[in-house]
Amino acid sequence: MLKRIWDWFDDLTGTSKWLVPLLRHPVPHAKKSAWFYVLGSATLIVFILQIVTGISLASAYVPASGEAYHSLLFISGTTLGRIVRGIHYFGASAMIILIGVHAVRVYLMGSYKYPRQVNWLTGVGLLVLTLLMAFTGQLLRWDQTGFWTAVVAAEQAGRTPFIGNWLGHFILAGDTVGGATLSRFFAAHVFFIPALIFGLLGFHLYLVIHNGISEPPKAGRPVDPKTYRRWYNDLLGKEGHPFWPDAAWRDVAFGFAVVVIIVVLAIVVGPEALGKPPDPTILGASPRPDWYFLWYYALLSVAPRWSENYIIILAPLIFGLLLIFLPFVAGKGERSPLRRPWSILIVATIIIVIGYFGQLGHSAPWSPRFRAEPLPATVVGASGGAVADGARLFYEKGCEYCHMIDGYGGIRGPDLTYVGDRMTADQIKTRIFSGATNMPSYNGNITDQQLSAVLAFLESRKHRLIEKQRSSP
Amino acid sequence: MIENAQPGQSPDLNRRRFFSRLSVLLGSIGAAIVAVPTVGFLLGLRRPTKIWRAVGHVQDFKIGETTQVAFEDPSPLPWSGVTAQTAAWLRRKADDEFIAFSVDCTHLGCPVRWLPGANLFMCPCHGGVFYSDGTVASGPPPRPLFHYPVRVQGDEVQILTSPLPIS
Numbered sequence: 001m002l003k004r005i006w007d008w009f010d011d012l013t014g015t016s017k018w019l020v021p022l023l024r025h026p027v028p029h030a031k032k033s034a035w036f037y038v039l040g041s042a043t044l045i046v047f048i049l050q051i052v053t054g055i056s057l058a059s060a061y062v063p064a065s066g067e068a069y070h071s072l073l074f075i076s077g078t079t080l081g082r083i084v085r086g087i088h089y090f091g092a093s094a095m096i097i098l099i100g101v102h103a104v105r106v107y108l109m110g111s112y113k114y115p116r117q118v119n120w121l122t123g124v125g126l127l128v129l130t131l132l133m134a135f136t137g138q139l140l141r142w143d144q145t146g147f148w149t150a151v152v153a154a155e156q157a158g159r160t161p162f163i164g165n166w167l168g169h170f171i172l173a174g175d176t177v178g179g180a181t182l183s184r185f186f187a188a189h190v191f192f193i194p195a196l197i198f199g200l201l202g203f204h205l206y207l208v209i210h211n212g213i214s215e216p217p218k219a220g221r222p223v224d225p226k227t228y229r230r231w232y233n234d235l236l237g238k239e240g241h242p243f244w245p246d247a248a249w250r251d252v253a254f255g256f257a258v259v260v261i262i263v264v265l266a267i268v269v270g271p272e273a274l275g276k277p278p279d280p281t282i283l284g285a286s287p288r289p290d291w292y293f294l295w296y297y298a299l300l301s302v303a304p305r306w307s308e309n310y311i312i313i314l315a316p317l318i319f320g321l322l323l324i325f326l327p328f329v330a331g332k333g334e335r336s337p338l339r340r341p342w343s344i345l346i347v348a349t350i351i352i353v354i355g356y357f358g359q360l361g362h363s364a365p366w367s368p369r370f371r372a373e374p375l376p377a378t379v380v381g382a383s384g385g386a387v388a389d390g391a392r393l394f395y396e397k398g399c400e401y402c403h404m405i406d407g408y409g410g411i412r413g414p415d416l417t418y419v420g421d422r423m424t425a426d427q428i429k430t431r432i433f434s435g436a437t438n439m440p441s442y443n444g445n446i447t448d449q450q451l452s453a454v455l456a457f458l459e460s461r462k463h464r465l466i467e468k469q470r471s472s473p
Numbered sequence: 474m475i476e477n478a479q480p481g482q483s484p485d486l487n488r489r490r491f492f493s494r495l496s497v498l499l500g501s502i503g504a505a506i507v508a509v510p511t512v513g514f515l516l517g518l519r520r521p522t523k524i525w526r527a528v529g530h531v532q533d534f535k536i537g538e539t540t541q542v543a544f545e546d547p548s549p550l551p552w553s554g555v556t557a558q559t560a561a562w563l564r565r566k567a568d569d570e571f572i573a574f575s576v577d578c579t580h581l582g583c584p585v586r587w588l589p590g591a592n593l594f595m596c597p598c599h600g601g602v603f604y605s606d607g608t609v610a611s612g613p614p615p616r617p618l619f620h621y622p623v624r625v626q627g628d629e630v631q632i633l634t635s636p637l638p639i640s
């Protein structure tokens with residue numbers, strides 16, 4: 001019966017004429033590298049996951065600046081809504097990881113070389129669009145951080161030469177963040193960018209079929225555009241096997257594992273909690289990007305001031321251009337990473353830079369620690385007199401937000417636990433008055449009496465004195 | 474089209490060329506007709522005129538103190554909710570002399586906090602610090618905090634709504 005329905009359908013639509021060759025198109029034997037070929041399809045599977053959960057979320061999300069937060073509270077408050085949000089949240093992370101590893105795989109194996117240069121270019125486009133989805137998506141979590149992310153985005157765009165001001169206000173859809181802002185990001189995240197992704201993705205997949213999936217590279221077997229296609233077809237004739245199911249089972253198995261991990265994380269860990277409401281009058285905000293942009297956030301903090309505009313505007317532009325030029329300048333020759341040691345070096349450098357700055361962005365040493373508590377008497381070692389006054393002022397004057405003493409306080413400036421051993425009172429006084437690149441000057445901002453108390457306290461930060469206090473409670 | 478016809482070309486071919494050109498032309502004109510309002514609407518910005526908003530009475534603010542105030546955007550959309558508000562730091566310098574600072578750090582726009590004990594503004598994002606007069610004390614900000622125009626009308630302190638300062 002089913003067979004008859006299928007035959008009827010196939011007769012009217014000709015589906016088997018294209019579907020069967022598509023599924024059974026021959027692919028080379030990947031042998032030991034076979035599992036490297038699952039990354040692209042896993043990215044696609046997670047993208048589908050994002051579409052499905054995204055549609056589900058969009059059916060309850062209210063894309064209005066004043067209401068979105070409440071609708072998200074509602075979604076997160078239901079059992080299933082929380083899971084769907086969790087899947088979408090971890091799915092976003094998974095997409096970033098998978099598309100990144102997929103790009104690295106293609107780069108290291110030289111799969112972007114002839115005839116697959118346009119495969120690479122469409123992939124670069126998809127990578128950029130995925131990053132835009134990640135950025136707009138975290139903003140749609142329209143809490144306090146989402147609100148300030150819109151402001152920071154506008155300010156960053158504002159650094160563009162000539163059109164910066166217009167671009168910044170275009171991102172906000174007006175003079176300030178307001179009713180029009182969120183709708184703009186919603187439309188971008190839900191319609192505009194996905195539409196571009198669909199187009200590019202279709203082209204990307206078509207090219208995979210058109211050019212054939214790359215065979216695993218072998219050192220000493222360079223790509224020659226003149227002979228490659230014939231050689232590749234011979235290879236398929238000799239040892240090619242059908243994509244479905246010989247190769248596809250791995251894609252399915254790996255994709256299944258990824259989906260299971262995402263769903264388990266969504267249920268066990270749950271989505272990123274909402275912060276405070278997107279109310280611009282609550283100024284105790286500490287906006288931070290999601291983990292995948294922390295490295296960029298860190299970079300903007302440690303970069304020398306003169307280089308900032310280059311990092312915001314020029315660096316992404318240059319990196320994008322490098323990715324675009326890559327398949328043209330290195331479109332043939334050796335594919336094996338063993339014969340392209342610099343490719344390993346470049347990938348290692350990128351991973352180290354992103355890892356290092358990501359870690360740095362996570363700890364954010366440059367940010368004042370507003371949550372610091374006043375120093376307890378056990379640390380101060382005195383409950384009255386100038387030393388105790390100084391310790392209190394050390395907190396009140398904001399010193400502690402940036403300087404740590406015995407584990408209390410921030411890490412912007414040097415740890416002052418034993419500053420009395422390193423600096424004389426005069427040296428400390430000079431520093432308090434003159435400030436530094438990253439320390440405000442307190443000249444005119446502190447009375448003589450306050451200063452001598454602070455100095456008395458800091459002078460008492462001597463290893464010997466502190467140890468003595470501790471041993472005689 | 475006809476007069477450009479090469480000798481030996483059939484009238485059929487000329488007809489085809491005419492129709493293909495006509496189709497492309499009509500398609501382009503049609504797309505342009507739709508694109509002008511669509512793209513124009515997308516790119517157009519809502520730019521309400523600036524107006525003075527009251528943020529409190531003169532006697533609410535102590536001389537030498539910096540206080541957080543909030544005012545509503547000049548013409549908020551009905552669905553703006555809390556985002557229709559804008560916060561500012563208002564400092565009363567003298568009897569009827571006020572300065573209103575934008576809360577946006579001049580580095581990348583994060584909201585600076587006023588720390589009354591320290592007499593400083595500090596930014597939570599990249600650690601920018603400003604003195605009580607808004608000048609840069611330390612960190613990455615390239616310029617002092619932006620000011621809003623502020624005036625006293627009767628006993629009311631008013632701030633002129635302004636676009637988000639984008640440096």
